[in-house]
Amino acid sequence: MQVDHIKALVADDMQAVDEVIQKRLSSEVVLVNQLSHYIVNSGGKRLRPILSLMASRAYGYEGSHHHNLAAIIEFIHTATLLHDDVVDESELRRGKETANALFGNAASVLVGDFLYSRAFEMMVDVDDMKVMKILAETTNVIAEGEVMQLMNCHDADTTEQRYLDVIHAKTAKLFEAATRLGAVLCGRTEAEENAMASYGMHLGTAFQLIDDVLDYSSSSEEMGKNVGDDLAEGKPTLPLIFAMRNGTKEQSDVVRKAIEDGGLDYLEPVMQAIKETGAIEYTEKTAKNEADLAIQQLDHLPESDYKKALQDLARYSVDRSY
Numbered sequence: 495m496q497v498d499h500i501k502a503l504v505a506d507d508m509q510a511v512d513e514v515i516q517k518r519l520s521s522e523v524v525l526v527n528q529l530s531h532y533i534v535n536s537g538g539k540r541l542r543p544i545l546s547l548m549a550s551r552a553y554g555y556e557g558s559h560h561h562n563l564a565a566i567i568e569f570i571h572t573a574t575l576l577h578d579d580v581v582d583e584s585e586l587r588r589g590k591e592t593a594n595a596l597f598g599n600a601a602s603v604l605v606g607d608f609l610y611s612r613a614f615e616m617m618v619d620v621d622d623m624k625v626m627k628i629l630a631e632t633t634n635v636i637a638e639g640e641v642m643q644l645m646n647c648h649d650a651d652t653t654e655q656r657y658l659d660v661i662h663a664k665t666a667k668l669f670e671a672a673t674r675l676g677a678v679l680c681g682r683t684e685a686e687e688n689a690m691a692s693y694g695m696h697l698g699t700a701f702q703l704i705d706d707v708l709d710y711s712s713s714s715e716e717m718g719k720n721v722g723d724d725l726a727e728g729k730p731t732l733p734l735i736f737a738m739r740n741g742t743k744e745q746s747d748v749v750r751k752a753i754e755d756g757g758l759d760y761l762e763p764v765m766q767a768i769k770e771t772g773a774i775e776y777t778e779k780t781a782k783n784e785a786d787l788a789i790q791q792l793d794h795l796p797e798s799d800y801k802k803a804l805q806d807l808a809r810y811s812v813d814r815s816y
Contacts, residue, residue: 497810500544500803507547507561508540514565518612525597529605533572533593541701542672543568545807549676549690552792552800560679562620566629567672569613574636574668576606581644582727624678632671639663648728650750654735658699666698673697689791693804696788700811703781706731708815710768725764728756732780734764736773745771781812 501508519530543564550560578584579592580599594602610633617626642660646652673694677687709724710733724731730753738749745767752760768774788808795801 497539497541497807500548500807500810503799503803504544504547504551507551507564508544510558510561511543511547511564511568514561515568518565518569518616521608525601526605526608529593529597529601530572530609532596533576533605534568540568541807542571542668545669545694545697545804546672546676548800548803548807549673549694550679551676552795552798552804553677553680553682553686555676555680557679559620560676562616563625563675563679564672566613566616566620567668567675569609569616570629570633570636571668573606573609573613574640576602576609577640580606581640582723584723622678625675628671628674628678632667635663635667639665639667643729646730648754648756650730650738650753652730652735654732654739657730657732657735661699661702662695665702666695669698669701670694686794689794693788693791693808696784696791697808697811700781700784700788700808703732703777703784704812704814706733707774707777707781709733710765711774722758722761725752725761726756726758728753732777733768733773736776737764737767737771740771740773741767778812785809785812 515534519527519534521527521530546564546567547560550563576593580594580602584592584594592602593605597605613629613633617629620626639660639662642656643664646656646660670691671694674687674691677690682690706724709722709731725734734749734753738746738753741749745763748760748763749767752764785808789805792801792804795804
């Protein structure tokens with residue numbers, strides 16, 4: 495399943511969002527312009543702003559404020575990517591060199607700060623205290639999630655629940671905000687708002703779980719990053735946690751050693767342990783359950799192309815190869 499038909503549904507809206515993004519990226523500082531345009535235009539799926547647009551349209555929204563909110567969501571996401579790649583010392587993202595590889599760590603961190611602060615300027619322009627509260631809390635939770643992940647790095651005793659807590663904070667929280675804001679913008683009931691937020695949380699969790707699967711089952715060309723990057727960074731993702739928990743003592747020991755030491759010296763035996771314990775299948779099953787839970791949250795929506803697209807996006811999140 496591809497997302498082309500979903501993107502086509504919001505193509506006009508996304509063009510308007512892109513215009514907002516290009517306008518608000520503008521800075522008199524040349525390096526800010528260069529780096530921020532590089533990362534924003536580097537070929538991402540733009541899922542988070544698309545989610546925000548579809549959520550508002552699913553409730554019948556006919557205004558234009560959703561364009562600004564979608565742009566804010568994309569700025570926050572882009573800022574997290576810039577900071578993420580510096581922390582992870584990543585050299586590839588989406589098949590291209592990362593901004594920190596090209597421009598250096600200092601420039602990436604500072605331009606990430608610029609994008610965060612520009613997003614908050616735009617929140618003020620929206621002039622809605624509830625919107626500001628949601629987005630302020632979201633950025634705070636994401637930052638906490640980043641720190642939680644840092645604490646888990648090289649910690650082979652990380653539990654599945656601790657790992658899921660990181661996903662919920664670091665990745666799924668922005669999905670949740672994107673979809674919640676669609677309901678808020680349309681003045682929906684608290685129950686509807688919470689259902690749409692829950693859809694985003696489950697979808698974001700499913701999406702990250704599949705990313706973790708692809709780190710051990712996809713090619714560099716498909717992923718746009720180096721296979722085994724998570725292992726090299728000592729990140730105890732769910733396939734590793736499951737393999738360590740369900741493998742033989744020898745398998746458990748080698749996965750533990752790989753997490754604690756980092757690097758790719760143990761990649762081959764770790765891949766073998768993941769395969770033989772069924773860790774990929776377990777993680778895929780967990781992701782599919784999250785996608786199913788996401789779809790259930792949409793039951794309250796009236797039938798429309800946008801509701802179907804939201805359902806399809808949840809299915810796509812677990813049926814993709816990159």
